[in-house]
Amino acid sequence: MPKSYNIIALFLLFLAKNKRYTTFKAQIREIFTNPKNIYKNYIDWTIIFFIVSSIAIMMYEVKYPVSPWLDFYAIYFTSIVFAIEYLIKFWIYNDIHKEILKEEQRATFLKIKPRYTPVLIRAFFKKISYIFTPFAIIDLLAILPMYRELRFLKIFILFRFLKIFQHSRNIHHFLEVLSERKFELITLLFILIFVVFVGGIAIYVLEDHLNSKINDLFDALYWSFITITTVGFGDIVPVTTAGRVVSFIIILIGITMLSFATSVIVSAFSEKLNELKEERLAEEIVTKEKFLILCGYSHITKVFLRLVQEKEKYDYIILDKDEAKVQEALNDGHNAICDDASRYEVLKRFYSPNADITILALTSSDVENIYITLNAKAVSKDIKVIARANSKKVFNRYKKVGADRVVLPNDIASAMLVASIAYPTTYKAINAILNFKEVATIDEVYIDNQSEFVGKTIQSIPFEKLKITVVGVQNGIDGVFKFNPKKEYLLKEGDVLVVLGHKISIEYLKEHFNLIGSYS
């Protein structure tokens, strides 16, 4: 191996083993390529702004003089930004260092001498292939106005417009729809070309020397194209009866083809529309800091959502594999997607490492709910799962698969019914608490490092004056819950107080002492 290749390979090997470099590159790739990444959105909008503003200045400059700094901005500054973007995309297109590392591992495993040269050449050509991708060509041409020598080619301004294609998701979706109907559209295009040629040749043959406007075959083809597309500028018109008959036929074919093309695109869009809507919903919810995924649009889901709308505000999305139920949810005004939550890829799509995600497995089948729970925990242990169990017999199975909380509707209702028979007074108290009655508000108050409660005893805080009962405190260090803590209990950072009081009292406590609820 030549010495220079050796040095490059060693350098790339060093990069491949450098965790900081690989992490940094992975982060940059994530930002530039993952549509779910919040920074990608910012980058897209910034680039769009540069494109539109530079084009506007360039257009203005055609007729009117602009100040030098605007000229500098439109020509040089934006071009430098686009050039940096181009280089980053080129850099993240593939990982040569990974290929080199793979070769090294292969050689170590087989106890042979690594052959870096062919790997380097292969990876290099792959890298170079980026330059020839359509988007990379557009990117490069969009930078060109920077060179004064090429500025006479004002047409390059157009390439900046084309750059928007890469940064606008709507245009991406449009292109996707078109690509799905590639076969039909290409067929139509070929028919169009064929008819244009047939029509053009026909008029050329029929009106040669008779029509002063048709001097060559190009004029005839031009006329044919303008006629078939039903534009009809009127600069060339047939002058013979035979020519007019050809016009009839071409116009009829044109109208038919246009209608056909329109119906192909419209039907493709309507088919894709639901998919796009769902994609948008999924992307939107993932950007939230906290959200709920409700699996199954069952009766309990409806009741839960009614309560949520009345009492609390949560961002949520409903997943159900039954199309009819999804439609019902949509009709009820909820955000719903038709998908199977028991599939790993489906839940993975909603996973965001920085978000506080709670999944509610609410289908009427224990088998489904257990699978959803297991699936959620497989995606991430941090995802909280509240599952509905339809029978007490399967309760332990839910716990085994990692459900954080299991709700047994029949058992809860039975307990309430028994309480209402045997302990009617307790029932009233519990019912009021569970129904969020203002007089019996239970809340959790989080003591953060900013809180003035830190280092104070419970006694020294005016709970009694506010008619608030401290039911318990969860220790910020070990997480142990202490029921009915002593008045001398010293509050620490991270402690969570569970309080019972009138809503007004608790709100006042939070406002006055700048406290936050544990879920806030």
Added chain:
Amino acid sequence: MFSKRVYVFGYGKFGQALSTMLNEYRINFFIGSNCQKEQSILKEFRENSFCFDLEDEKSLENLEVDENTIFVCAMDNNHENLFLALTLRELFPKNYILAISDSIYLTNKLKMAGVNRVIDIYSISGNIMLNILKNPIATRFLQGFINKEHDIIFKEVKILKDSPLVGKKINEIDFDEYDIIFIGMIDEANGNQFIFRTTGANFEVNSGDVLVFLGREQNLFKFQLECAGGKN
């Protein structure tokens, strides 16, 4: 032990969960099944079972009923449950009837049929789930009423004539001594309304008042033994 006679109609999903819970709380109950559909439960509950026919009122009239008897309509079929509630109300106008429901619409219909208390299965579960989300720590002790073996439970204590608390103001009583939390009470003198401690009302404790506490079972029993008076 709870002395009132309880008739539970229906041994479906809910009926089964309810019968387990009633057994846990040692409540004397009779489980009724549709003569044609659920014959198997007659074997399981033997003398504590009965059979009824919705279309034959005589099967219901033959039940041993006094003024304290409680009826629970727990049939899985909503239509049958509503019809049963109507029939029971007609036959026993003064008795306490409870029924299960699975929607707000059915709840309203059952109330119109004369049911005294309707328990909406999904509404309660929905509330519990919302509580879990909102107050994940607090909900753990709220579950004390579902699971009898839970560490912290709710308990109501009826104050009898010879209780040392009679005549005392609520704020004068030191409940911390028993490591229990006073939640609220039913004040007989104030029209049997449940008054939460959070209102700040400082009522005088009288015999017949019912106080609700939250605490550990042994502490609650100790308090009951020492402060409720008589046998509670």
